Amino acid sequence: MVHQMIHDLAITNGLAILENGGKHIDIAVDNGVITQLGRQFNARKVIDATGLIVSPGMVDAHVHLTGIGGGLRDNFEGYQTGTSAGAKGGVTTLIEMPMNQLPATINGRTLLQKYNAGQNNLKVDVASLGGIVPGNLNGEIQEMNCQGVCGYFIATCGHRCMKADFTNSDDHTLLEAMKQVKKTGKVLTIHAENEAITQMLAERSEASGQLSMADFVASRPVFAEVEEIRRVLSMAKETGCRISITHVSSIEGVDEITKAKADGIDVTCEVCVHYLYFSKEEADRIGPLLKCAPPIREKRQQTGLWQRLRDGKIDYVASDHSTCPPRLKAVKNVFQAWGGVAGLQNNVDIMFDEAVQKRKMTLKQFARLVASNPADRFGLSKKGRISVGKDADFVLIKPNTSYILKADQLEYRNKISPYVGRSIGAKITQTILRGRTVYSEQGGVTTAFQGQFVKKFNQNHHNWTFKQLCDKRDTIFGQSKQ
Known part of the structure; x- marks a missing residue:
């Protein structure tokens, strides 16, 4: 017997804006990330987006x-x-x-x-x-x-x-x-x-x-x-x-x-x-x-x-x-x-x-x-698209x-x-950040602080202390401190 995966969240029945345009498709989310696009997902929480545009x-x-x-x-x-x-x-x-x-x-x-x-x-x-x-x-x-x-x-x-x-x-x-x-x-x-x-x-x-x-x-x-x-x-x-x-x-x-x-x-x-x-x-x-x-x-x-x-x-x-x-x-x-x-x-x-x-x-x-x-x-x-592997960031538009x-x-x-x-001729009904609702028309803006700083690293500098940074900065790009 095949057991269907139970996802953290499913957004169903909306017109989702994918890479190639709008499509009536359901979205599955786990651990704040989009994991599947398809139909009829089992999920612990379901958001019915009937009549709504689901945009990144x-x-x-x-x-x-x-x-x-x-x-x-x-x-x-x-x-x-x-x-x-x-x-x-x-x-x-x-x-x-x-x-x-x-x-x-x-x-x-x-x-x-x-x-x-x-x-x-x-x-x-x-x-x-x-x-x-x-x-x-x-x-x-x-x-x-x-x-x-x-x-x-x-x-x-x-x-x-x-x-x-x-x-x-x-x-x-x-x-x-x-x-x-x-x-x-x-x-x-x-x-x-x-x-x-x-x-x-x-x-x-x-x-x-x-x-x-x-x-x-x-x-x-x-x-x-x-x-x-x-x-x-x-x-x-x-x-x-x-x-x-x-x-x-x-x-x-x-x-x-x-x-x-x-x-x-x-x-x-x-x-x-x-x-x-x-x-x-x-x-x-x-x-x-x-x-x-x-x-x-x-x-x-x-x-x-x-x-x-x-x-x-x-x-x-x-x-x-x-x-x-x-x-x-x-x-x-x-x-x-x-x-x-x-x-x-x-x-x-x-x-x-x-x-x-x-x-x-x-x-x-x-x-x-x-x-x-x-x-x-x-x-x-991780941002900007409704596609598998991206952060589950959505805005639902009526x-x-x-x-x-x-x-x-x-x-x-x-x-x-x-x-x-x-x-204004359209209305935001819900905003979802990494799978968690941060605004809804019914509940207003969340009281929780779920946002994070998004940092972009292009060298192996992650989590350096400020002193390490100052010590190393002159050799990273050949830049002198004149």
């Missing part, structure tokens, strides 16, 4: 949390609230940026400090980017590599003067960083805008009393983004460094990256949900809640981004989630407002509604944009179900978002 959990590759507030940003988004918002929004893995927290994550010691701050405070999984700033090219990149970052981030624009905050880089730092990051094999993500241009235009606008959202958008023109993208791409071609251009906001920027790919440059293009959803024409009405850099652009740009998304020229979508206390947005001078859009909780439902339901994007392409492509790009090998987002539904520490008051 989102991998949001661009999230700003402030788990270490440094006394000055303690009221910004933290690990508990940020990962709760991810759980409620169907984001099962988020990649955390190295800026906003104080101190910024720019070496092995500050990375370990962040890991310690997040321990037992995560409701979804978190991978980390290491920050690159002027002055940390003397082994710090190697330290963070050995401690498991999945990539790096550098900014070549903006204005920072606060002690221990993230510092923007010049072209020499960028070039040298590319040479070192190439040796790690990981990806360097880049905020590409020309600081000299944007800073000058912003100062002129403020001096003349032009302080609206439309004035802010005008101070960060498309050519400032495109010019920086071109220079970054030329450096990537010279060094062979793998790069990703973050939050591309213009069709011209996407087109430059598309041409570079054809030229053999290893580059990917990220676009944020808010560029696909909002336009400059409504920016003044919404106000500083929409302030971000690069800025929200004209409806023509939004239309063009959607076309390039459908054509496969954009590799993945992300939130660039960055919240702050409401007082930092409630200012008349937009140039003095905190820059960042609160969007982590509404990536999946809005993208499903706008892309799949309204614009007829295939389920296969949807899952690639929100899950498999970012997982692949950052080497998160299609064609409209709701109006209210502020009290937000899990953020600060209940502000430009999406509040908007009607």
Whole structure:
């Protein structure tokens, strides 16, 4: 007599998004991993997904949390609230940026400090980017590599003067960083805008009393983004460094990256949900809640981004989630407002509604944009797909179900978002992280902290102490400590 295996969990009767598209198939899970795809599994727990889309959990590759507030940003988004918002929004893995927290994550010691701050405070999984700033090219990149970052981030624009905050880089730092990051094999993500241009235009606008959202958008023109993208791409071609251009906001920027790919440059293009959803024409009405850099652009740009998304020229979508206390947005001078859009909780439902339901994007392409492509790009090998051997990370989506987002539904520490008051035509009913429910429509967000830091190692550096790391870093990549 053959005894059928009893699995830990089975998800049944849903339309699962597999590698080749949507299929009505059951999913078996054991020890947090997908073990079988098929029909009629015996399981200790069964989730009936009738009428629901079963998508791989989102991998949001661009999230700003402030788990270490440094006394000055303690009221910004933290690990508990940020990962709760991810759980409620169907984001099962988020990649955390190295800026906003104080101190910024720019070496092995500050990375370990962040890991310690997040321990037992995560409701979804978190991978980390290491920050690159002027002055940390003397082994710090190697330290963070050995401690498991999945990539790096550098900014070549903006204005920072606060002690221990993230510092923007010049072209020499960028070039040298590319040479070192190439040796790690990981990806360097880049905020590409020309600081000299944007800073000058912003100062002129403020001096003349032009302080609206439309004035802010005008101070960060498309050519400032495109010019920086071109220079970054030329450096990537010279060094062979793998790069990703973050939050591309213009069709011209996407087109430059598309041409570079054809030229053999290893580059990917990220676009944020808010560029696909909002336009400059409504920016003044919404106000500083929409302030971000690069800025929200004209409806023509939004239309063009959607076309390039459908054509496969954009590799993945992300939130660039960055919240702050409401007082930092409630200012008349937009140039003095905190820059960042609160969007982590509404990536999946809005993208499903706008892309799949309204614009007829295939389920296969949807899952690639929100899950498999970012997982692949950052080497998160257990994430991003519904296939045997992958982590059992799922988001269950109820299609064609409209709701109006209210502020009290937000899990953020600060209940502000430009999406509040908007009607969203799909709903997240359940989020599952490694086989365990972290959010359900009936029970809300779990009180348990089941998330983990996802670390990517490409050498035999696992579980090194910080002292071992410092002792070894000079020989690992032939990098000197000058």
